[in-house]
Amino acid sequence: MQYVPFGKHGFDVSRLGFGCMRLPTVKEGEKTVVDRPRAVQLIRSGIDGGITYVDTAYPYHGGESEIVVGQALKNGYREKVTLTTKLPVWAVKKAEDMDRLLDEQLKKLDVPYVDFYLLHALDQERFDFLQSLNYKEFCTRALRDGRVKHIGFSFHDNHQAFLNILHDWDQWGLAQIQFNYLDDQEQATVEGLREAGRCGVPLVIMEPLRGGALANPPANVKQMMDENPKKRSAVEWAFAYIADYPEVATILSGMSTEEQLADNLRIFDHLTVGGMSEEDKQFAVQLKQAYLSRMPVKCTGCQYCQPCPQDVHIPDIFEAYNQSKMFDDPARFLRRYKDLQQKGFDAGKCVQCGACESACPQHLSIIDWLQKIHGEA
DSSP: OOEEEOTTSSSEEESEEEETTSOOEEEETTEEEEOHHHHHHHHHHHHHTTOOEEEOOTTGGGGHHHHHHHHHTTTTTGGGSEEEEEEOGGGOOSTHHHHHHHHHHHHHHTOSOEEEEEEEEEOHHHHHHHHHTTHHHHHHHHHHTTSEEEEEEEEOSOHHHHHHHHTTOTTEEEEEEEOOSSSTTSTTHHHHHHHHHHTTOOEEEEOTTTTTGGGSOOHHHHHHHHHSTTOOOHHHHHHHHHHTOTTEEEEEEOOOSHHHHHHHHHHTTTOOTTOOOHHHHHHHHHHHHHHHTTOOSOOOOOOTTOSOTTOOOHHHHHHHHHHHHHTTOHHHHHHHHHHHHHHTOSGGGOOOOOHHHHHOTTOOOHHHHHHHHHHHO
């Protein structure tokens, strides 16, 4: 296992972190629940293999994850790791809720404190609300009374929103962002990652495999990897790209099987900062281009076609369709399109008025695409 300094906090952290959102599960009647004995053993095996960072959150596995993580960290394992959980911002209605939720989470984890407490899944709207509740007062209190060692935030919005949050407080202990070679110009972006580094805020990376999608590339992308002289697996290319950045402290992997854990431990035995050659970096660009070339609809998501008079969510439809084509996963599209249909946002409501096409800066044949996509659903 490779280790790096965790920013300026004075301790090192494993480059591989254990994300506890995708623990092994079993069926109990009609319910799917965490397979607790197996999950506990999996987490402990990861720690025995050198992992020193464990990440969970209030909603993971319907609230079970924190309980299972607490069980896994018994018998001396708590002392071996940096433990992170997150404030469910969407459940906060008034300032007192932040203290109540933190205390509830500490009880579920059965620990007196967590090393990092993150404001979960921030976007600009949620952050504005937390500002109205004076979130810094809560954070400072939790730090002073010892329930929390460091405060951070996890993030899902655009680059400007990331900078707004990053620069709002000089006490951030970390920022957790979605980042991989496909998303390096989305959400926080490479530029946001670099700015966090300049501010002395270490990065924890989530979704390095795009929810597992990058681990199973379509045939043309897999062929490129097979023909590359490095002979890296799809998983290894994804991790190597992120590990190259010195601003990144640890990379979360949501491991749900013993095979995934073993493979990740093997990969992280040799991934280092700066380990990507110039040829490797160029190859990562080529991989991204190969994925993007599979997207049939050249929609940029600019929203100029919205609102549709019939309430058709055109960018969402195109994004779902493009994603399924990019990853050669038609079931992904059918699931997402069914959800749009249930909400009344699907292409079947299109009356071909043409308002969207006159507004589209890309001059897309939106009506034709909507008909085609609806026909495939």
